[in-house]
Amino acid sequence: MARTGHTRDKVDNAGFPSNVSQDVVKEYMAAVLQMLSGMANTALSGAYEVESDNGASAIAASVLGNLSFIFAPFATAWMDAATDDVSCLIKMAIDASGNLGTAICIAESSTLPVPD
Numbered sequence: 001m002a003r004t005g006h007t008r009d010k011v012d013n014a015g016f017p018s019n020v021s022q023d024v025v026k027e028y029m030a031a032v033l034q035m036l037s038g039m040a041n042t043a044l045s046g047a048y049e050v051e052s053d054n055g056a057s058a059i060a061a062s063v064l065g066n067l068s069f070i071f072a073p074f075a076t077a078w079m080d081a082a083t084d085d086v087s088c089l090i091k092m093a094i095d096a097s098g099n100l101g102t103a104i105c106i107a108e109s110s111t112l113p114v115p116d
Contacts, residue, residue, distance in 0.1 A: 031073040038069025054109065061105035067098035 045062035049055075073079055074091035 027076065027078060031076045034069050034072040038066045038072065042066040042070065057105045057109035061102050061109060064098045064101040064105060068095050 042063055045066070046059055049059045049062050052058075071091055071094050074087040074094070079087045
């Protein structure tokens with residue numbers, strides 16, 4: 001039976017979950033690189049918002065907008081197999097709340113008065 005989102009043939013390799021291929025770049029490095037770039041983007045955009053004195057809504061929008069990238073490994077096949085689908089549920093909740101929170105924060109920060 002194929003798992004949702006992971007329909008490739010199951011490969012039984014020593015040290016790997018049965019539904020994860022041995023393509024290390026595709027299965028492991030891409031999500032970790034996305035996580036690292038999301039962390040760097042969060043730090044830099046947060047620092048920029050603080051330096052520009054854009055307020056708490058703009059800082060929160062920068063942080064919430066990057067949560068999906070920071071938690072990218074939670075949606076991988078290997079993490080999904082190791083946690084019995086719990087990581088995908090957590091990632092889905094983070095994506096939904098992060099995106100909604102970002103939209104609210106952007107709307108709030110764009111309605112604030114602009115200093116002269």
